[in-house]
Amino acid sequence: MNVSVMKTQIHDEDSIRRNVKNAIDLVGGMQSVVKPGDSVIIKPNFGGPRSSSDGATTDLTMLQEIVEEVADRQATAVIAEGPFRQYDTRVVFKKVGVDRLANNLGVELVDLNDSESVEVTVPRGKALKRIKIAKRVLDADALINVPKMKTHHITKVTLGMKNLKGILPGEQKQQSHIHGIHQAIVDINKTIAPDLTVVDGIIAMEGVGPAFGDPVDLGVIVAGKNVVDVDNVCCEIMGINPLHVEHLRIAAEEGLGSAEVQVVGEQVDAVARKFKFLQESTTYLLAHNVAQKADRVLYRLVGKNVFPFLSGKFGRRPIIDKTKCAKCHICEQVCILAPPPAIDCSSGKIDYQRCADCLLCMEQCPTNAISVRGMTSR
Ligand code: SF4
Numbered sequence: 001m002n003v004s005v006m007k008t009q010i011h012d013e014d015s016i017r018r019n020v021k022n023a024i025d026l027v028g029g030m031q032s033v034v035k036p037g038d039s040v041i042i043k044p045n046f047g048g049p050r051s052s053s054d055g056a057t058t059d060l061t062m063l064q065e066i067v068e069e070v071a072d073r074q075a076t077a078v079i080a081e082g083p084f085r086q087y088d089t090r091v092v093f094k095k096v097g098v099d100r101l102a103n104n105l106g107v108e109l110v111d112l113n114d115s116e117s118v119e120v121t122v123p124r125g126k127a128l129k130r131i132k133i134a135k136r137v138l139d140a141d142a143l144i145n146v147p148k149m150k151t152h153h154i155t156k157v158t159l160g161m162k163n164l165k166g167i168l169p170g171e172q173k174q175q176s177h178i179h180g181i182h183q184a185i186v187d188i189n190k191t192i193a194p195d196l197t198v199v200d201g202i203i204a205m206e207g208v209g210p211a212f213g214d215p216v217d218l219g220v221i222v223a224g225k226n227v228v229d230v231d232n233v234c235c236e237i238m239g240i241n242p243l244h245v246e247h248l249r250i251a252a253e254e255g256l257g258s259a260e261v262q263v264v265g266e267q268v269d270a271v272a273r274k275f276k277f278l279q280e281s282t283t284y285l286l287a288h289n290v291a292q293k294a295d296r297v298l299y300r301l302v303g304k305n306v307f308p309f310l311s312g313k314f315g316r317r318p319i320i321d322k323t324k325c326a327k328c329h330i331c332e333q334v335c336i337l338a339p340p341p342a343i344d345c346s347s348g349k350i351d352y353q354r355c356a357d358c359l360l361c362m363e364q365c366p367t368n369a370i371s372v373r374g375m376t377s378r
């Protein structure tokens with residue numbers, strides 16, 4: 001299947017709009033996805049109150065072009081997003097400016113966290129057997145996925161497949177972490193497949209993504225009808241082998257991508273840039289392996305495990321910087337072990353014997369007060 005790659009000027013609205021259109025035209029055009037009279041859900045990435053120029057959220061000019069192309073097909077566009085549950089969606093929509101855009105364009109803006117959801121069976125579900133999905137998304141005639149190109153501290157990248165986690169209502173997003181995030185992403189994508197994915201790599205993000213990484217002026221737009229194919233091409237642009245991204249490896253194993261992918265428009269090499277990814281530091285990996293081996297020997301000798309204690313000392317673990325902490329308690333609310341959470345912001349302590357290493361607290365901390373010991377950005 002075709003995946004298009006286009007280069008755009010970063011701060012030039014005409015260039016962005018022209019190249020979003022070119023990218024869509026090269027994979028069959030909006031007319032191949034949307035028919036007159038259709039109801040079309042457009043799902044951007046507005047996971048938190050952060051700006052597209054920081055590399056965190058979907059570019060509004062790009063979103064506008066897609067909305068207007070849908071309207072040109074005499075179809076009804078609806079912008080829909082469900083930010084992570086601790087955020088007030090109205091604040092997020094206002095902060096990113098999509099409420100004004102939707103108002104100006106006369107399109108409906110839906111909070112997926114607050115909309116009716118339906119429980120459906122996941123076909124061949126492994127981590128998730130049944131999930132709730134917003135009814136508006138299930139009832140729509142077409143789904144257009146408009147993710148941001150970013151690194152992610154848990155899943156390495158967040159692109160088209162991961163962006164669909166936003167169509168689950170609030171508490172279900174967290175549930176998907178508990179059941180194994182990589183397989184859960186694949187299961188969500190087996191349940192609902194977007195008809196078109198257009199990735200915003202205009203100002204992308206590297207390093208400590210998806211919230212506090214560094215913006216990358218990349219000027220790239222990637223589009224295609226198979227979301228796995230699109231994500232694979234994005235990985236090549238970001239300089240990472242897609243098979244080193246766990247959810248893409250599983251997606252390949254489960255046959256979700258195309259057997260052959262044809263890149264059209266710009267060639268990958270012409271736009272590729274080596275992104276910095278968060279990686280576990282060699283010292284910590286070494287300490288982890290030594291601790292694991294020592295534990296096996298000790299267990300045979302005295303019948304006791306020391307690994308949980310040692311991994312608490314050496315493993316990949318979040319730490320709170322009290323000077324940056326606003327005591328908002330969000331980290332406690334999102335902790336997958338709650339109640340009670342493994343993190344206590346009042347004392348600034350984390351129970352490493354219980355901590356499941358999911359790093360949701362780090363992802364959702366609004367002040368960047370949580371960092372991860374034993375990880376470096378490379
Ligand atoms: S560590 Fe972050 S999320 Fe937790 S209370 Fe402090 S500011 Fe809030």
Ligand code: SF4
Pocket residue numbers: 318331334335336337341342343350354355356357358359360361362
């Ligand atoms: S304290 Fe541990 S288990 Fe809780 S959210 Fe943070 S990383 Fe996950």
